[in-house]
Amino acid sequence: MKPLKFSRKAFIPTVRYLAHLFSILLIFVVILLALGETFPNSFNLTSREFLLTTSLFVILAGLFSAWKWEGIGGALIIVGFLVFIIINAIFSDYLKLGIFFLLFPLTGLLYLVCCFSESKPKHRILKKF
Numbered sequence: 001m002k003p004l005k006f007s008r009k010a011f012i013p014t015v016r017y018l019a020h021l022f023s024i025l026l027i028f029v030v031i032l033l034a035l036g037e038t039f040p041n042s043f044n045l046t047s048r049e050f051l052l053t054t055s056l057f058v059i060l061a062g063l064f065s066a067w068k069w070e071g072i073g074g075a076l077i078i079v080g081f082l083v084f085i086i087i088n089a090i091f092s093d094y095l096k097l098g099i100f101f102l103l104f105p106l107t108g109l110l111y112l113v114c115c116f117s118e119s120k121p122k123h124r125i126l127k128k129f
Contacts, residue, residue: 012117019070019110022103023063029100030060048091055084059104066111074111081105 033056045053058080066073081104088097 012114015110015117016070016114019066019107019114022107022110023066026103026107027060027063030056030063048087051087052084055080055087058083062108066107070111071115074108074115077108077111078105081108 034053059077062073062076062078062080064073065076081101085097
């Protein structure tokens with residue numbers, strides 16, 4: 001049996017494939033969360049509900065935009081998740097999210113790894129001027 005060799009050519013497409021797979025799953029979950037929540041009146045949301053909904057929309061925008069711009073999408077996913085965690089920690093006594101929610105920052109990190117490992121800086125957030 002031959003030992004497995006690490007190849008950057010095979011690693012980055014595998015990471016990108018996993019990020020796309022996770023993003024499809026998470027888009028489905030966010031849409032289910034949005035459809036499952038019944039708000040009696042969208043204009044009378046509490047500040048907590050408004051901020052949590054906004055952070056989920058930022059995450060959803062990041063999941064969609066990461067398919068074209070990996071760096072921007074990955075950053076939006078991580079920022080939206082951090083806002084979600086912070087708002088949830090401020091407004092509740094305990095933070096009970098579950099392991100599944102860790103797929104959000106993991107997907108964002110995978111997109112950022114793909115972005116910063118590109119040899120061409122066209123999809124990077126920070127370009128050299």
